[in-house]
Amino acid sequence: xxxxxxxxxxxxxxxxxxxxxxxxxxxxxxxxxxxxxxxxxxxxxxxxxxxxxxxxxxxxxxxxxxxxxxxxxxxxxxxxxxxxxxxxxxxxxxxxxxxxxxxxxxxxxxxxxxxxxxxxxxxxxxxxxxxxxxxxxxxxxxxxxxxxxxxxxxxxxxxxxxxxxxxxxxxxxxxxxxxxxxxxxxxxxxxxxxxxxxxxxxxxxxxxxxxxxxxxxx
Numbered sequence: 218x219x220x221x222x223x224x225x226x227x228x229x230x231x232x233x234x235x236x237x238x239x240x241x242x243x244x245x246x247x248x249x250x251x252x253x254x255x256x257x258x259x260x261x262x263x264x265x266x267x268x269x270x271x272x273x274x275x276x277x278x279x280x281x282x283x284x285x286x287x288x289x290x291x292x293x294x295x296x297x298x299x300x301x302x303x304x305x306x307x308x309x310x311x312x313x314x315x316x317x318x319x320x321x322x323x324x325x326x327x328x329x330x331x332x333x334x335x336x337x338x339x340x341x342x343x344x345x346x347x348x349x350x351x352x353x354x355x356x357x358x359x360x361x362x363x364x365x366x367x368x369x370x371x372x373x374x375x376x377x378x379x380x381x382x383x384x385x386x387x388x389x390x391x392x393x394x395x396x397x398x399x400x401x402x403x404x405x406x407x408x409x410x411x412x413x414x415x416x417x418x419x420x421x422x423x424x425x426x427x428x429x430x431x432x433x434x435x
Contacts, residue, residue, distance in 0.1 A: 220281025
């Protein structure tokens, strides 16, 4: 496929951050179209964006006529269309581990701190800032503790989550750590995670994907 890639994104969305990392790791040129999740009541809620993605979520990636949603599915799509460098390891057991670690973040941790969840806690359940922080801290620390334990019990084969090169697991982990710091949640208890993060952020692809480097960064 030679069609242009257009990423509908928000600078602080950790799900969009994952896809930006993958695009940069593969050296793919793409156009960023900002979708401000707070401005004008949330630009993702407009009829035009809902027509593109009925979930009203970022990221949404357009590749020619294809409209792709869900960050991990998008990353696997990129891996199938542009196989090198691969973001999934070569053998089945390692591929499972990479997917499982990525899903630990994307399915079990991130959704509980998603903007729409936090807005519901604030506006519908009337939780104050301290209570919302307690909610976030509970689920983020529980998830990161499990991630750290999974890393610790596996043989160390490289500087990244699995082996000597980043995979889909690293694409998911680094944005979640950005979120944790953003919400003032300490990471001292996770030395393996922090070492992997340092190795990732030393790579130009991860650096280019940082939220503060995006054109719509506030």
